[in-house]
Amino acid sequence: EAQVTQNPRYLITVTGKKLTVTCSQNMNHEYMSWYRQDPGLGLRQIYYSMNVEVTDKGDVPEGYKVSRKEKRNFPLILESPSPNQTSLYFCASSFVRKTGGTEAFFGQGTRLTVV
Amino acid sequence: ILNVEQSPQSLHVQEGDSTNFTCSFPSSNFYALHWYRWETAKSPEALFVMTLNGDEKKKGRISATLNTKEGYSYLYIKGSQPEDSATYLCAFMYNFNKFYFGSGTKLNVKP
Numbered sequence: 130e131a132q133v134t135q136n137p138r139y140l141i142t143v144t145g146k147k148l149t150v151t152c153s154q155n156m157n158h159e160y161m162s163w164y165r166q167d168p169g170l171g172l173r174q175i176y177y178s179m180n181v182e183v184t185d186k187g188d189v190p191e192g193y194k195v196s197r198k199e200k201r202n203f204p205l206i207l208e209s210p211s212p213n214q215t216s217l218y219f220c221a222s223s224f225v226r227k228t229g230g231t232e233a234f235f236g237q238g239t240r241l242t243v244v
Numbered sequence: 245i246l247n248v249e250q251s252p253q254s255l256h257v258q259e260g261d262s263t264n265f266t267c268s269f270p271s272s273n274f275y276a277l278h279w280y281r282w283e284t285a286k287s288p289e290a291l292f293v294m295t296l297n298g299d300e301k302k303k304g305r306i307s308a309t310l311n312t313k314e315g316y317s318y319l320y321i322k323g324s325q326p327e328d329s330a331t332y333l334c335a336f337m338y339n340f341n342k343f344y345f346g347s348g349t350k351l352n353v354k355p
Contacts, residue, residue, distance in 0.1 A: 133287070160341050171248060171333070171345030179341060187342070219288070225340050229295040230276035233343065235287040 131156050135220050135236035142210055142243055150205045150239050152220030160223045160231075161203040162187065163195065165216040166238075172219060178203055210243045217241075246270055248336045250346035257324050258354050264320045265349040267334030271315035278335040278343070279308055279319055288333060291319075324353040 133154045142148055154161065162177035164187075174187030178197040192214055194206040203222075207214060217240050223233035249268045257263050269277065276295045280288040292301040297312040305322045321328055331350045335343040 169347055171347045177341055230293040231340050237287045
């Protein structure tokens with residue numbers, strides 16, 4: 130089954146304690162990205178990756194790091210989490226369709242609380 | 245950051261009602277417009293990918309139209325059912341790898 134898997138689904142942590150949220154896709158997609166979703170706002174892109182070892186900042190990258198050592202994995206790293214990073218995080222993988230446009234698949238989300 | 249607006253923010257309808265929502269986006273540099281259906285605690289699920297001005301897409305009771313020249317898309321649900329209750333997201337793209345999402349329309353269908 131084609132899917133994007135994020136772990137953990139829920140996480141409560143303390144300010145300053147480094148954490149990693151993993152994301153894995155089994156569809157061999159080149160493009161992967163991370164979003165955060167906050168109440169009243171649309172999903173905002175944190176980082177994206179166009180291929181292995183190719184990553185770039187999205188609209189809200191401050192406080193986050195990513196890596197893309199393998200095509201299937203795209204972990205999100207919070208080196209020193211702060212309470213303003215409390216949010217719902219989504220990982221997505223996507224491909225460009227031959228008929229035009231891009232099709233994206235999303236993970237189930239990780240609800241992070243930083244206290 | 246590009247501005248993508250959805251209206252209304254929330255909608256409460258009775259089972260059997262038909263409803264529609266709007267997504268407004270920049271009318272220049274258009275690449276694609278997406279509609280997603282998102283149920284709480286689940287992944288957003290793709291409904292439509294629209295790339296051409298005048299596109300009309302349909303999936304069962306749900307349909308969508310696209311006007312890229314004026315920068316809007318409508319999503320219609322005919323004969324709403326309780327299982328249609330979800331948040332409907334639209335996402336604008338000006339290139340192949342960057343989505344700009346609206347804040348969504350939360351639909352609640354009462355039996």
